[in-house]
Amino acid sequence: MPNQLQHIYVIGLGAMGALYASKLYDFDPSRIHIVLDEQRKQRYEHDGFWVNYKKYNFNYITPEQCSDAPKADLIIIGVKATQLHEAIELSRVILQPQTRIISLLNGISSETLIAERLGEHHPFYAYGVAMDATRQGTQVNYSKAGFLVFGEPNNETLSDDVKQVQQLFEQAQIPYQTPVDMRLALWKKFMLNVAANQVTAILKIPYGEVKHNPDVQALLFSAAREVLNLSEAAKIGLTEQDLQGIMTPMLQLNDQAYTSMCQDILAQRKTEVAIFGETVIELGKQYHVATPVNQVLVNMIHAIEAGF
Numbered sequence: 001m002p003n004q005l006q007h008i009y010v011i012g013l014g015a016m017g018a019l020y021a022s023k024l025y026d027f028d029p030s031r032i033h034i035v036l037d038e039q040r041k042q043r044y045e046h047d048g049f050w051v052n053y054k055k056y057n058f059n060y061i062t063p064e065q066c067s068d069a070p071k072a073d074l075i076i077i078g079v080k081a082t083q084l085h086e087a088i089e090l091s092r093v094i095l096q097p098q099t100r101i102i103s104l105l106n107g108i109s110s111e112t113l114i115a116e117r118l119g120e121h122h123p124f125y126a127y128g129v130a131m132d133a134t135r136q137g138t139q140v141n142y143s144k145a146g147f148l149v150f151g152e153p154n155n156e157t158l159s160d161d162v163k164q165v166q167q168l169f170e171q172a173q174i175p176y177q178t179p180v181d182m183r184l185a186l187w188k189k190f191m192l193n194v195a196a197n198q199v200t201a202i203l204k205i206p207y208g209e210v211k212h213n214p215d216v217q218a219l220l221f222s223a224a225r226e227v228l229n230l231s232e233a234a235k236i237g238l239t240e241q242d243l244q245g246i247m248t249p250m251l252q253l254n255d256q257a258y259t260s261m262c263q264d265i266l267a268q269r270k271t272e273v274a275i276f277g278e279t280v281i282e283l284g285k286q287y288h289v290a291t292p293v294n295q296v297l298v299n300m301i302h303a304i305e306a307g308f
Contacts, residue, residue: 015133017078022051027172071096107275125182126150132257147175195224197261208255233287
């Protein structure tokens with residue numbers, strides 16, 4: 001099957017976006033385009049952009065240049081949640097009817113928002129897991145690439161679009177998984193993120209502390225259990241076994257690495273608490289499920305942010 005994914009756009013060159021952009025560039029530099037503003041474009045072209053100490057001369061395209069650029073076969077969105085609306089509008093300019101979109105954002109809402117704005121046939125369900133990529137300036141480093149989980153809501157029979165992206169990922173050596181039930185898989189990652197991101201951000205601790213401190217683990221499971229309770233009310237299908245398994249991905253990561261939200265807190269940036277604890281609280285009201293642990297975590301994160 002010849003691969004028709006000739007023009008791949010990455011919007012958001014953060015840690016995860018850069019990880020996948022570098023692998024796609026290593027496979028075929030002509031296919032990958034990075035969308036960014038003029039100021040960043042000039043800086044990256046002047047200073048260079050580095051992934052695992054290798055310099056990458058990506059093809060940078062500004063929003064103004066997108067209207068004259070080739071239309072996208074695949075768009076990878078790797079921005080923060082606060083920048084998703086802008087990324088969606090940028091996607092609109094390079095969109096064609098068959099374009100598929102992979103959102104690397106955490107949480108369970110970005111795919112819905114993309115579908116509402118651009119059309120429900122464009123987004124895959126997707127998330128990344130078990131990678132420890134971090135970015136400082138124009139340098140991104142990682143020791144574990146993890147894998148990208150993606151697909152249609154139901155993948156019992158793989159669609160041609162999924163097969164095309166799987167082939168591309170195999171060629172670019174991007175590890176991936178395509179579960180049968182992507183909605184359930186997304187909620188598993190959501191449960192992990194709600195617990196790990198918020199608790200580590202408040203305590204300002206790396207994965208090593210999560211692995212070895214039982215009091216930290218108790219906090220994680222308390223926050224995650226509220227997601228399990230929501231899953232039961234929403235008939236998603238999470239189980240007690242899924243809850244007990246939230247530690248597994250973190251055990252594979254570098255002890256000195258930090259969650260994305262913890263990195264934001266340490267850098268005094270606004271966090272993505274809206275797609276974690278705040279979403280849990282909103283769903284709790286919708287399904288009449290108590291979420292006191294996440295309410296406390298959200299209040300603490302807002303209190304920390306207020307001091308920036």
